[in-house]
Amino acid sequence: MSLKKIDTKILDGILEKMIDTVDESKGEIFQIGEQCRNDYQDLMQELLDVKNKVLQVIDEGDELHKRSRLARLRLSEVSKHFQTYSEDQVRDAYEKAHDFQMKLLMNRQQEKQLRDRRDELERRMRSLGETIDKAENLCSQISVVLNYLNSDLREVNEALEDAKQRQDFGLQIIEAQEDERKRVSREIHDGPAQMMANVLIRSDLIERVFREKTTDDAIKEIRDLKRMVRSALYEVRRIIYDLRPMALDDLGLVPTLKKYLSTIEEYNDKTSIQFINMGLDIRLPPKFEVALFRMVQESVQNSLKHAEATHIQVKVEVKKDNITVVIKDNGKGFDLHTQKTGSFGIMGMKERVDLLEGDITIDSKVGGGTVILIRVPLNM
Numbered sequence: 001m002s003l004k005k006i007d008t009k010i011l012d013g014i015l016e017k018m019i020d021t022v023d024e025s026k027g028e029i030f031q032i033g034e035q036c037r038n039d040y041q042d043l044m045q046e047l048l049d050v051k052n053k054v055l056q057v058i059d060e061g062d063e064l065h066k067r068s069r070l071a072r073l074r075l076s077e078v079s080k081h082f083q084t085y086s087e088d089q090v091r092d093a094y095e096k097a098h099d100f101q102m103k104l105l106m107n108r109q110q111e112k113q114l115r116d117r118r119d120e121l122e123r124r125m126r127s128l129g130e131t132i133d134k135a136e137n138l139c140s141q142i143s144v145v146l147n148y149l150n151s152d153l154r155e156v157n158e159a160l161e162d163a164k165q166r167q168d169f170g171l172q173i174i175e176a177q178e179d180e181r182k183r184v185s186r187e188i189h190d191g192p193a194q195m196m197a198n199v200l201i202r203s204d205l206i207e208r209v210f211r212e213k214t215t216d217d218a219i220k221e222i223r224d225l226k227r228m229v230r231s232a233l234y235e236v237r238r239i240i241y242d243l244r245p246m247a248l249d250d251l252g253l254v255p256t257l258k259k260y261l262s263t264i265e266e267y268n269d270k271t272s273i274q275f276i277n278m279g280l281d282i283r284l285p286p287k288f289e290v291a292l293f294r295m296v297q298e299s300v301q302n303s304l305k306h307a308e309a310t311h312i313q314v315k316v317e318v319k320k321d322n323i324t325v326v327i328k329d330n331g332k333g334f335d336l337h338t339q340k341t342g343s344f345g346i347m348g349m350k351e352r353v354d355l356l357e358g359d360i361t362i363d364s365k366v367g368g369g370t371v372i373l374i375r376v377p378l379n380m
Contacts, residue, residue: 019146026142033135040128047121054114061107068100203229253289254281254316257296261314268304272311279318288376291352292325295360298349299327299372307331307370318378325374333364349374 075097078085085093203226248256254277265273284292296314303309309331317324346362349372353360358376 022142022145026139026146029135029138029142033132033139036128036132036135040125040132043121043125043128047118047125050114050118050121054111054118057107057111057114061104061111064100064104064107068097068104071097071100248289248293249286252283253292254318256289256293257314257316260293260297261300264300264304271304271309273300274311274313276313276315278316279323280320282318284318284323284378288323288356288378291356292323292374292376295349295352295374296325296327303327303329303331303370307333309369320378322375322377327372327374328369330369333366333368333370335366336362336364 071093075093078090078093082090203222258275258277261273261275265271283289300312300314303312307329309329311330313326313328315324315326315328350360353374353376356376358374360375361373362370363373364370
């Protein structure tokens with residue numbers, strides 16, 4: 001079939017329906033994942049309570065065992081020398097021995113019930129954990145699909161006269177974007193998210209130890225810490241699910257960069273970030289806005305994570321025929337001659353600049369900070 005005979009409006013209509021359906025599915029899966037996490041937290045709290053009760057029942061059982069043993073010894077002594085004891089004393093010894101024996105039996109049954117409940121809770125938590133992991137994987141895969149449907153397929157529709165080249169170009173962009181997002185998502189999940197989850201579990205153990213020592217003030221502080229860590233953990237998950245900022249599509253590059261850098265500064269209170277916008281206040285084509293945002297994002301993250309910068313400056317200047325972006329930090333810097341050529345961050349930025357027919361200059365030295373200059377021509 002000739003490309004000229006293809007009705008792009010029909011394709012757009014099909015895409016809209018596909019996007020709506022996939023987006024609704026993503027929202028439903030996200031809600032399922034969040035509900036499972038809430039259930040997981042409730043089960044975790046119940047499990048801690050059950051474990052504490054098991055310890056308490058064990059202690060009570062030990063005490064009952066001691067008292068039961070003494071009562072049996074008393075009964076044995078009375079039985080051997082019953083002629084020296086009154087009938088009431090014999091009956092009392094027998095009833096006490098029998099009472100402690102029954103209490104000990106009930107204690108053992110309660111301990112077994114609590115242990116069975118503990119094992120059941122642990123099985124349910126493992127099952128919920130598997131469901132949460134599946135939900136996260138599905139949301140990540142759906143995000144890739146939505147990105148493909150929202151951007152690259154539309155570009156292919158707008159340039160059907162050269163469909164094969166457009167498709168190859170779009171697939172390269174998707175691969176570069178999603179590899180970068182997966183890397184960032186994995187770093188967040190394996191780093192701060194995993195750390196906060198471990199802190200939450202550890203705080204529960206500390207809470208139990210402190211409770212046994214009756215340090216109420218310490219327990220209150222630990223509970224406050226749990227709430228803060230849980231809130232931070234939710235924020236990290238939210239970032240993982242929303243790696244592509246929606247404001248970029250709605251507001252454009254400059255407002256999105258301003259909001260993003262402000263948010264990053266709030267999360268990194270040891271680093272000040274200055275944003276300077278100069279030149280024209282206009283919207284750029286989507287491919288320019290996405291690529292430039294990702295390059296600034298990568299540069300800022302490198303300054304925070306690797307350079308340990310305390311001050312970062314991002315300057316954007318939009319002119320009629322080109323856009324210039326400068327990212328400068330006062331971090332540790334690095335030796336350009338010994339920098340690993342396999343570094344995905346720098347390689348990814350260079351590939352993005354090449355696709356936009358622009359150029360990038362990196363100036364850095366050990367102990368002297370880093371300056372990245374990006375200049376891209378605008379053919380609008």
